[in-house]
Amino acid sequence: xxxxxxxxxxxxxxxxxxxxxxxxxxxxxxxxxxxxxxxxxxxxxxxxxxxxxxxxxxx
Numbered sequence: 400x401x402x403x404x405x406x407x408x409x410x411x412x413x414x415x416x417x418x419x420x421x422x423x424x425x426x427x428x429x430x431x432x433x434x435x436x437x438x439x440x441x442x443x444x445x446x447x448x449x450x451x452x453x454x455x456x457x458x
Contacts, residue, residue: 400443412436412448 415433418424440448 405440405443408436408440409448409452412440412452 412433415429415436419426419429419433437448440446440451444451
């Protein structure tokens with residue numbers, strides 16, 4: 400998987416988390432999509448997406 404595809408996954412993940420914070424959303428479908436993205440990211444990189452996002456925020 401290319402770096403651009405990984406960045407796209409990260410942006411989709413962030414977009415879904417922002418949508419979940421809103422009131423009128425179907426959180427079960429969004430949570431399912433979020434889990435799929437996390438699984439795909441882990442499969443490609445061997446790292447968890449949440450831990451990588453925390454590292455980016457700290458730097």
